[in-house]
Amino acid sequence: xxxxxxxxKFDRIRALEEAGELKPLTGSRALRKxxxxxxxxxxxxxxxxxxxxxxxxxxxxxxxxxxxxxxSMLQSPSGEHWFGTDKTGRDVFAxxxxxxxxxxxxxxxxxxxxxxxxxxxxxxTGYKGGILDVxxxxxxxxxxxxxxxxxxxxLVSIAGQSLANLIVIFVLTGWGGxxxxxxxxxxxxxxxxxxxxxRSFGISTPMICYKHILPNALGPIMVNITLTTAxxxxxxxxxxxxxxxxxxxxxxxxxxxxxAKDLRVLQNNWWMWxxxxxxxxxxxxxxxxxxxxxxxxxxxxQQG
Amino acid sequence: xxxxxxRRLLIVIPMLLVISFLVYLGLELTPxxxxxxxxxxxxxxxxxxxxxxxxxxxxxxNKSFLERYATWVYNMLHGDFGRSLSGGVPISEIxxxxxxxxxxxxxxxxxxxxVIGCSLGTISALKRGTATxxxxxxxxxxxxxxxxxxxxxxxxxxxxxHLRWLPVGxxxxxxxxxxxxxxxxIILPALVLSLMMTAGVMRYSRAAMLxxxxxxxxxxxxxxxxxxxxxxxxxxxxxxxxxxxxLIGFRLPTxxxxxxxxxxxxQWPGIGSEFIGAVRGADYPLVMMIALxxxxxxxxxxxxxxxxxxxxxxxxxxx
Numbered sequence: 224x225x226x227x228x229x230x231x232k233f234d235r236i237r238a239l240e241e242a243g244e245l246k247p248l249t250g251s252r253a254l255r256k257x258x259x260x261x262x263x264x265x266x267x268x269x270x271x272x273x274x275x276x277x278x279x280x281x282x283x284x285x286x287x288x289x290x291x292x293x294x295s296m297l298q299s300p301s302g303e304h305w306f307g308t309d310k311t312g313r314d315v316f317a318x319x320x321x322x323x324x325x326x327x328x329x330x331x332x333x334x335x336x337x338x339x340x341x342x343x344x345x346x347x348t349g350y351k352g353g354i355l356d357v358x359x360x361x362x363x364x365x366x367x368x369x370x371x372x373x374x375x376x377x378l379v380s381i382a383g384q385s386l387a388n389l390i391v392i393f394v395l396t397g398w399g400g401x402x403x404x405x406x407x408x409x410x411x412x413x414x415x416x417x418x419x420x421x422r423s424f425g426i427s428t429p430m431i432c433y434k435h436i437l438p439n440a441l442g443p444i445m446v447n448i449t450l451t452t453a454x455x456x457x458x459x460x461x462x463x464x465x466x467x468x469x470x471x472x473x474x475x476x477x478x479x480x481x482x483a484k485d486l487r488v489l490q491n492n493w494w495m496w497x498x499x500x501x502x503x504x505x506x507x508x509x510x511x512x513x514x515x516x517x518x519x520x521x522x523x524x525q526q527g
Numbered sequence: 528x529x530x531x532x533x534r535r536l537l538i539v540i541p542m543l544l545v546i547s548f549l550v551y552l553g554l555e556l557t558p559x560x561x562x563x564x565x566x567x568x569x570x571x572x573x574x575x576x577x578x579x580x581x582x583x584x585x586x587x588x589n590k591s592f593l594e595r596y597a598t599w600v601y602n603m604l605h606g607d608f609g610r611s612l613s614g615g616v617p618i619s620e621i622x623x624x625x626x627x628x629x630x631x632x633x634x635x636x637x638x639x640x641x642v643i644g645c646s647l648g649t650i651s652a653l654k655r656g657t658a659t660x661x662x663x664x665x666x667x668x669x670x671x672x673x674x675x676x677x678x679x680x681x682x683x684x685x686x687x688x689h690l691r692w693l694p695v696g697x698x699x700x701x702x703x704x705x706x707x708x709x710x711x712x713i714i715l716p717a718l719v720l721s722l723m724m725t726a727g728v729m730r731y732s733r734a735a736m737l738x739x740x741x742x743x744x745x746x747x748x749x750x751x752x753x754x755x756x757x758x759x760x761x762x763x764x765x766x767x768x769x770x771x772x773x774l775i776g777f778r779l780p781t782x783x784x785x786x787x788x789x790x791x792x793x794q795w796p797g798i799g800s801e802f803i804g805a806v807r808g809a810d811y812p813l814v815m816m817i818a819l820x821x822x823x824x825x826x827x828x829x830x831x832x833x834x835x836x837x838x839x840x841x842x843x844x845x846x
Contacts, residue, residue, distance in 0.1 A: 489683065507674075
């Protein structure tokens with residue numbers, strides 16, 4: 224019975240309490256809730272493992288991700304090449320590690336930049352209201368009425384392919400969601416009494432928005448940053464897989480997967496695309512776990 | 528009701544006008560000039576500047592920007608979407624040619640994701656807090672984390688290359704006329720396309736079902752002594768279903784976006800693979816028109832969803 228298990232747990236807690244062994248809880252409540260969320264912690268661990276092995280790639284592999292070695296083409300995984308080698312003899316494991324650097328940079332970097340712009344604009348216009356608010360809202364509506372990938376591809380076709388272009392395009396297509404979120408939070412927070420008090424002290428508008436109100440809206444914004452990171456990493460992988468994302472000479476997770484478009488590679492050389500696909504999935508999964516944990520720990524109304 | 532629809536249209540139409548204006552601006556700014564695309568280079572090299580000028584005049588290219596935009600919109604309303612750069616095929620013909628394949632795929636994916644997502648979400652809600660519930664939640668998370676094209680590749684490898692149950696891709700084979708003949712081709716892409724949405728529907732229907740199960744009419748039903756299955760599936764599920772059905776419209780952007788990549792993976796001859804081909808070939812008119820078309824589809828879907836919600840829930844109309 225679940226009920227008696229719960230009773231036993233509470234009995235244990237009471238016993239500890241009476242023995243004086245329970246210390247008063249310190250630290251952030253949200254952080255503690257996060258630490259108790261098993262899935263979120265699994266997410267943090269996977270995230271850190273992949274992130275750190277991408278950052279410290281030179282320590283983990285002696286191979287270069289771009290060095291062509293025609294004597295060791297298409298080798299299957301071995302002690303020397305953990306994930307085998309590709310058509311031009313490049314070490315796939317090294318490519319996955321170094322590719323992770325670019326892919327994570329694109330995903331996380333674009334999400335953070337999009338948040339900076341979206342939250343920066345949303346906070347101010349949401350608080351001020353008026354004509355600026357209307358303009359910002361309409362502009363974001365235009366961006367958001369395109370399906371995301373269509374807008375990204377449209378902009379790629381106009382701007383051309385490069386790493387910097389891709390980040391700019393992701394930021395352009397991703398700021399709308401952040402802006403909406405920040406604005407919605409501001410609309411409800413600006414009616415609070417402490418804001419009126421601040422205003423009556425004559426504190427400047429930017430100070431009120433960014434220093435005093437923004438921290439109260441950070442929870443959902445952080446959740447959105449993680450989910451947007453996951454979305455951008457998937458988008459980069461998809462675009463590079465199509466050959467329309469990051470230029471092919473830069474190793475990224477999507478560019479490594481690009482070879483799997485060839486059915487012969489798909490069938491005969493599994494090591495060239497299966498491990499990297501799993502790394503992408505694991506990484507995105509870990510980011511989603513973290514996002515979910517953050518949501519549960521910062522927003523009690525979302526728990527089910 | 529009518530005033531509500533009109534009010535919504537008053538928001539959608541200016542939006543479409545602004546976006547079409549931006550798209551036209553983009554078309555004007557992209558390299559290439561309508562004249563140089565219309566005549567073949569052989570003839571063009573023998574034409575004098577005066578002849579060029581006459582041609583431009585005849586095509587209305589010397590009019591002001593706003594006049595040209597107005598003509599462009601007028602033509603579009605009359606079914607003339609301009610021509611693709613490769614081969615000069617009218618874009619309306621490409622749409623007519625490719626759209627059925629995309630609609631077929633999207634419709635089936637929508638159906639799969641709704642049926643699978645709703646049933647898994649309901650099971651999850653009925654068994655909340657159990658191992659079934661938490662493993663379904665994790666599976667749902669996996670569903671949104673695996674890149675859909677990667678999932679497509681794995682399924683091609685397993686079902687098409689190793690087991691040889693289903694074809695690798697494509698849509699039509701010579702001699703196969705009816706939908707049933709073509710069915711094996713559509714199963715894999717439709718299932719893969721529905722994967723990401725299934726997870727979303729599952730999450731949503733679980734929350735809706737939990738909400739509906741905690742209402743008072745459920746307690747009433749239970750106190751009447753109705754069997755448990757009847758309480759859950761007749762009384763609870765019906766209320767939970769309404770928001771889930773309305774959600775279908777909101778899934779359209781995901782569906783359009785997803786079908787672009789999935790069509791490419793499975794060589795499905797729809798609008799999505801046409802779009803990617805156009806982006807690769809820098810066929811700007813085609814790229815712009817497909818993008819505009821997708822915006823149109825999304826705005827119309829959200830309009831329909833709003834109207835549906837207003838029919839189901841009268842409170843929406845008043846706010």
